[in-house]
Amino acid sequence: MEKIVVVIIGAGPAGLATSACLNHFSIPNIVLEREDCCGSLWKKRSYDRMSLHIAKQFCELPHMPFPSNAPTFMPRIDFINYLDNYASQIGINPRFHRSVESASYDQNAKSWIIEVKNTALDKFEFFAAQFLVVATGENNEGLIPEVPGLDSFQGEYIHSSQYKNGNTFSGKDVLVVGCGNSGLEIAYDLSNSGAQTSIVSHRPVHILTKEIVLLGMLLLKVLPCKLVDYIVMLLSKQKLGDISHYGLKRQTMGPFYLKQTTGQSPTIDVGAIGKIKTGEIKVLPSVMRINGKEIDFQNGKTKQFDAIIFATGYRSTVRNWLQEGEDLFNDSGMPKRSSPGHWKGENGLYCAGFARNGLLGISIDAQNVAKDIKLALSQS
Numbered sequence: 001m002e003k004i005v006v007v008i009i010g011a012g013p014a015g016l017a018t019s020a021c022l023n024h025f026s027i028p029n030i031v032l033e034r035e036d037c038c039g040s041l042w043k044k045r046s047y048d049r050m051s052l053h054i055a056k057q058f059c060e061l062p063h064m065p066f067p068s069n070a071p072t073f074m075p076r077i078d079f080i081n082y083l084d085n086y087a088s089q090i091g092i093n094p095r096f097h098r099s100v101e102s103a104s105y106d107q108n109a110k111s112w113i114i115e116v117k118n119t120a121l122d123k124f125e126f127f128a129a130q131f132l133v134v135a136t137g138e139n140n141e142g143l144i145p146e147v148p149g150l151d152s153f154q155g156e157y158i159h160s161s162q163y164k165n166g167n168t169f170s171g172k173d174v175l176v177v178g179c180g181n182s183g184l185e186i187a188y189d190l191s192n193s194g195a196q197t198s199i200v201s202h203r204p205v206h207i208l209t210k211e212i213v214l215l216g217m218l219l220l221k222v223l224p225c226k227l228v229d230y231i232v233m234l235l236s237k238q239k240l241g242d243i244s245h246y247g248l249k250r251q252t253m254g255p256f257y258l259k260q261t262t263g264q265s266p267t268i269d270v271g272a273i274g275k276i277k278t279g280e281i282k283v284l285p286s287v288m289r290i291n292g293k294e295i296d297f298q299n300g301k302t303k304q305f306d307a308i309i310f311a312t313g314y315r316s317t318v319r320n321w322l323q324e325g326e327d328l329f330n331d332s333g334m335p336k337r338s339s340p341g342h343w344k345g346e347n348g349l350y351c352a353g354f355a356r357n358g359l360l361g362i363s364i365d366a367q368n369v370a371k372d373i374k375l376a377l378s379q380s
C-alpha cells in the first residue's frame with residue numbers, strides 16, 4: 001500500500017488545478033486518472049468544432065495564465081494544449097490507466113483507503129491518503145433517457161459525447177434530442193454537413209450568444225442578478241428575435257438566476273437559430289415512442305429518422321465507487337450543499353469541479369480545497 005498525503009481522483013481541469021494549488025504549497029499529492037491522458041473529456045468526449053463558450057478571463061486555471069494572444073473564446077484544441085502545458089510546466093504527472101474502484105475511510109488509520117485498477121497491467125493497487133479530493137466531474141457518464149421502443153430503432157443512435165462531426169451523417173435524416181449547449185451546436189454542425197436535421201426541445205430554454213453571456217458575467221460584478229437578467233434577456237430578444245415563434249419555449253426565470261440557483265446553463269447559439277428560422281433545422285416536441293425507423297412525437301406526428309443523437313446531459317458516477325461521504329455527496333453523486341459551501345466533507349474528503357459553474361467554479365474550488373488542506377496540516 002502506497003501512503004500519500006493527498007490523492008486526487010481525475011486529471012481533468014479540476015484535478016489538475018487542485019494539484020497545482022497543492023504543489024504551490026509544497027503539499028505532496030498524486031493524481032489518479034483512468035484514461036491515458038489529461039483532459040480526457042476535452043480530448044476524447046467532445047466534438048471537433050467545439051470552442052469555449054465562456055470568455056478566456058473566466059476559464060484560466062490557477063497559477064498559469066492563457067497565452068496573451070489567445071482568442072476571447074478559445075478553440076477546443078488550444079484549450080487542450082493549455083491543459084497539457086499546464087500539467088508539464090507545473091510538474092503534474094498523473095498516474096494514467098488508474099481507475100478508482102472504491103474508496104472508504106479507515107477510522108483507526110485515519111486514512112482513506114483507495115482501491116485502484118491499473119488497467120494497463122490488469123492488476124489492483126492500493127493507496128492510503130490523509131486527504132481525498134474527488135475531481136471526477138459533473139459530466140462523467142452520458143445519459144440516454146428511457147424512450148419506449150428505443151431497442152427497436154433501426155438506425156444508429158449515440159450520446160452527444162460520442163459525436164465528433166457530421167461527416168458520416170451527410171444526406172441522412174438525423175434527430176438531435178435535447179436543446180442544451182451540446183444539442184443546439186451539434187444540430188448546427190449536422191446541418192452544415194448536409195444532414196436533414198431536427199431537434200427536440202421539450203422544456204423552456206434560454207438562448208443567448210457568447211457575447212451576451214460575457215456582458216452578463218461582467219455586469220454581474222457591479223449589478224444585481226435580477227437587473228443583469230433583465231438586460232441579457234432584452235438583448236437576446238433583440239439579437240435572436242422571439243424564439244417561441246419557432247417551437248422553442250422561452251424560459252421565464254432569468255438565465256443567471258437559474259445558473260446560480262439550479263446550475264442549469266443557458267444555451268448558447270452559435271448559428272443554429274438562424275437555421276431554425278429558415279427551416280433548415282426543424283424543432284420538434286418530445287419523443288413519445290420509437291418503432292423501427294419511425295418516431296412518434298408529442299404533437300401526434302410521426303417521422304422517419306436514420307440516426308439519433310442524444311444530447312440529453314450527463315451524470316456524476318461518484319456513488320459507484322465512494323463508499324462513504326454521505327455528508328458531501330447526495331445519491332446522484334452531486335454535492336449536498338449548494339455553493340459556496342459544497343466542497344468540503346468530513347475526515348479530509350473534498351470535491352473540486354462540482355459547483356455547476358464551469359471552469360470558473362473549478363478554479364475557485366481548487367484554491368479553496370488546497371488552502372483548507374494547508375490549514376488542516378498546519379493544525380495537526
Ligand SMILES: Cc1cc2nc3c(=O)[nH]c(=O)nc-3n(C[C@H](O)[C@H](O)[C@H](O)COP(=O)(O)OP(=O)(O)OC[C@H]3O[C@@H](n4cnc5c(N)ncnc54)[C@H](O)[C@@H]3O)c2cc1C
Pocket residue numbers: 009010011012013014015032033034035038039040041042046051052053054059098099100101135136137138139140182321352353354357358359360362
Ligand atoms: C462538451 C462540454 C463543453 C464545456 N465547455 C465549457 C466552457 O466553455 N466553459 C466552462 O467554463 N465550462 C465548460 N464545460 C463544463 C466544465 O468546465 C468541463 O466539463 C470541465 O472539463 C470539467 O472539468 P472536471 O475536471 O471537473 O471534469 P472532467 O473534465 O470530466 O475530468 C474528470 C476526469 O476524471 C476521470 N475519472 C472519472 N472517474 C474516474 C475514476 N473512477 N477513476 C479515475 N479517474 C476517473 C475522467 O476520466 C476525467 O478525465 C463544458 C462541459 C462539456 C461537457
Ligand SMILES: NC(=O)C1=CN([C@@H]2O[C@H](COP(=O)(O)OP(=O)(O)OC[C@H]3O[C@@H](n4cnc5c(N)ncnc54)[C@H](OP(=O)(O)O)[C@@H]3O)[C@@H](O)[C@H]2O)C=CC1
Pocket residue numbers: 050051052053054139145160177178179180181182183185200201202203204265286287311312313314
Ligand atoms: N462549447 C461549450 O462551452 C459547451 C458547453 N457545454 C456544457 O456542458 C454541460 C453539459 O451540456 P449538455 O451536454 O448540453 O447537457 P445539459 O444537461 O446541459 O443539457 C441536456 C438537455 O437535454 C434535455 N433533455 C433531457 N432529457 C430529454 C428528453 N428525454 N427529451 C428531450 N430533451 C431532453 C434537457 O432538458 P431539461 O433539463 O429541461 O430536462 C437539457 O436541455 C453544460 O454545462 C453545458 O453548458 C456543452 C457543450 C458545449
Ligand SMILES: O=C(O)C(=O)Cc1c[nH]c2ccccc12
Pocket residue numbers: 053054213259265266356357358359360
Ligand atoms: O458551460 C457551462 O455550463 C458553465 O457552467 C460555464 C458557465 C459558468 N458561468 C456561466 C454563466 C452562464 C452560462 C454559462 C456559464
